[in-house]
Amino acid sequence: MTESFEKVQLITIEDDEQHQRIDNYLIRVLKGVPKSKIYRILRKGEVRVNKKRVKPEYKLQAQDQLRLPPIRLETPVAADIDSSRIEYLEQAIIYEDERLIVLNKPSGIAVHGGSGLKFGVIEGLRVLRPNAPFLELVHRLDRETSGCLLIAKKRSALRHLHEQLRNNQVDKIYHALVIGAWPEHRGKVKAPLFKNTLQSGERMVQVNDAGKPSETRYRVLATFARSTLVEAKPITGRTHQIRVHCLHAGHAIACDSKYGDAEFDKSIKALGCNRLCLHAAQIRFMHPKTEQQVTFFAPYDDKLTNLLETNKNAL
Structure with missing residues (x-):
């Protein structure tokens, strides 16, 4: 899709796109086009399916021939997206095929825009891959967390991966730098987590018996002085499971603005690392096409690498 959708577009609906209402399909595909304009072109009959007018509730079928009229936007979709960030995302792609993207998400970039943010991973990828008809997050990472993030390029792949997530068939491994000496014998934290949304919209999570059952397993990778x-x-x-479980165990993650230790964080920032020291280092799942298990690793960024390798004697 072009940013301004200025040309007539002819689209053949694929098997994994069928059974969607056409209005929902257009809202997803025509990123940046106001919903009011989408419903207007449907109402006027400018959108045709198999050369016929359709109503917004029409459900698409495989091999439907969809004709979209030229649509001019007042503001280009990518106008507010920093080109340097787009280039950074391109370099952060670990793996890509016709069904999915594995990204080493940078710390500090949200997975999607919203809540005052104009730019997120998904918006950036849609600019990088303008001809991809489908790009959706398989799961999420906190804005300040870096590492392995899955993006589906087909609806069938999204369904396949979501099923794996529901069945606990996706293994995610994170690395975290925490304050103090984590006991070697402490292999897990089981504590119910209760999510509370403040008036500002900020999400805060705490250990509370009224919360949902939660478990994180831990293993010591390296021990430093502090x-x-x-x-x-x-x-x-x-x-925020890992972050709150670390806090509950008495070992908050370094540079965690929500759940961290201010004095410890100050010393870490003095070493040149001002980002949350939590990284999604590895992800393992069944590939939606081959049904074979695949594993991907995400390297640390420069700040974490410098902290853990160059400044480890100060930790």
């Missing part, structure tokens, strides 16, 4: 590098494997997938 901190520990741990491997964290979430068994459940709750919001």
Whole structure:
């Protein structure tokens, strides 16, 4: 799709796109086009399916021939997206095929825009891959967390991967630098997590018996004088789970603005690392096409590498 959709577009609906209402399909495909304009062109009959007018509730079928009229936008879709960030995302792609993208998400970039953010990973990828008819997040990472992130390029791949997530068939492994000496014998934290949304819209999570059952398994990777590098494997997938479980264990993650230790964070920032020290280092799942298990690794960024390799004696 072009940014301004200025030309007539002819689209053949694929098998994994069928059974969607046409209005929902157009809202997803015509990124940046106001919903009011989408419903207007449907109402006027400018959108045709198999050369016929259709109503917004029409459900698309495989091999439907969809004709979209020229649509001119007042503001280009990518006008507010920094080109340097787009280039950074291109370099962050670990793997890509016709069904999915594995990205080493940079710290500080949200997975999608919203809540005052104009730019996110998904918006950037849609600019990088303007001809991709389908790009959707398989799962999420916190804005300040870096590492392995899956994006589906087909609806069938999204369904396949979501089923794996529901069946606990996707293994995610994180690395976290935490304050203090994590005990070697402490292999897991089981504590219910309760999510609370403040009036500002900010999400805060705490250990509370009223919360949902949550479990994270841990393994010590490296021990330093004042901190520990741990491997964290979430068994459940709750919001801020690893961060809050680390805090609950008495070992907050370095540079965690929500759940961290201010004095410890100050010393870490003095070493040149001002980002959350949590990284999705590895992900393992069944490829939606081959049904074979695949594993991907995401290297640390420069700040984490410098902190853990160059400044480890100060940790």
